Amino acid sequence: MTLEIFKVLQSYETRNYHEMSPRKKPENNRPPGKILVRIRVNGETHEIATEINKTLLEVLREDMNLTGTKHGCELGECGTCAVLVNGKPVLSCLMLGIEAVNTEVTTVEGMTRNGKPHPLQNAFADLGAAQCGYCIPGILLTAKALLDENPHPSRDEIRQALSGNLCRCTGYTKILQAVELAAREG
Ligand code: FES
Ligand code: FES
Numbered sequence: 001m002t003l004e005i006f007k008v009l010q011s012y013e014t015r016n017y018h019e020m021s022p023r024k025k026p027e028n029n030r031p032p033g034k035i036l037v038r039i040r041v042n043g044e045t046h047e048i049a050t051e052i053n054k055t056l057l058e059v060l061r062e063d064m065n066l067t068g069t070k071h072g073c074e075l076g077e078c079g080t081c082a083v084l085v086n087g088k089p090v091l092s093c094l095m096l097g098i099e100a101v102n103t104e105v106t107t108v109e110g111m112t113r114n115g116k117p118h119p120l121q122n123a124f125a126d127l128g129a130a131q132c133g134y135c136i137p138g139i140l141l142t143a144k145a146l147l148d149e150n151p152h153p154s155r156d157e158i159r160q161a162l163s164g165n166l167c168r169c170t171g172y173t174k175i176l177q178a179v180e181l182a183a184r185e186g
Contacts, residue, residue, distance in 0.1 A: 039100050041066065042110025050097055056090075057081045059097030060107060068108035068137050072166075079165035082138035083107050089142045089164075108137035111144065119186035120144055120179065129178035131169035139165045143179045152183050 034049040041064065048063045057074070060066045060083070072080030074093040081093040084106035111118040120140050123129070130136045139162060146153055146161040153161070158179045167175065 035098075037098055037101050039064075039097070039105060040103070041105045042107060043104075052096070052098055054097045055093050056083070056085075056095040056097045056100050056105070057092035059100070060092060060105075063097075066107050066109055070134055070137055072134070077166075078135075079138045079142065080135055082142050082165065084141050084145055087145060087148060089145050106141065106144075108140055111140060118144065118182075120147070120182040123178040123182040123185065124175075127174050127178045127181060129171065129174040131167075131171050135165060135167045135169075139167070139175060143182070147179070147183055147186060151186065153179075155180070 034051055036047060036049055038045055038047050039059070040046075041060070046064060048059070050059050050063045054062070055074075057069060057071055060069050061071070069083055069092060070080045071093060072078040074081070076091050076094045079091065081091055082089045083092045084090070085095070085100060085103050087104070087106070111121060117125070118140070120143050124136065124140065142162055142165055143158070146158065150157060155176060158176055162175065162179075
């Protein structure tokens with residue numbers, strides 16, 4: 001688990017997760033109203049109407065149709081929903097969408113460079129590192145944050161960076177090799 005993801009988890013614990021929970025029912029049983037927010041995603045500013053209790057994961061998938069970000073446990077345990085916020089991996093199931101205002105969000109749809117796949121995406125395709133593919137968007141983004149900070153990580157550093165991203169197909173060896181290949185060729 002990356003330090004950043006751990007910090008996000010920790011901050012939610014100390015802020016009383018139950019009270020913050022997007023799933024907490026409003027006391028009057030009325031759905032919360034929508035508000036207009038501006039969020040920068042993948043280099044573009046989007047103005048969207050959304051509910052204040054939606055997670056960033058829900059805002060991306062339901063309000064912005066960016067379904068590359070996957071939901072898994074929605075409890076902060078699997079890493080499937082990871083996106084980058086200001087370049088750092090964040091679990092979008094634990095962050096409210098409105099907390100992303102004034103930040104720069106990157107999803108897997110924003111990984112291409114000038115219309116070309118990111119070196120990580122090429123490496124994963126070349127090595128067949130994706131099996132069902134469900135965990136891969138979160139892994140690609142977490143690996144991107146690692147390579148942006150440390151262009152030539154060791155196997156242990158890659159393993160550590162990806163330790164919060166669970167692959168249900170358990171193909172970890174090829175995932176590690178793909179990150180190493182991208183680091184060599186990136
Ligand atoms: S869906 Fe967010 S950590 Fe599992
Ligand atoms: S490739 Fe299937 S969950 Fe990771």
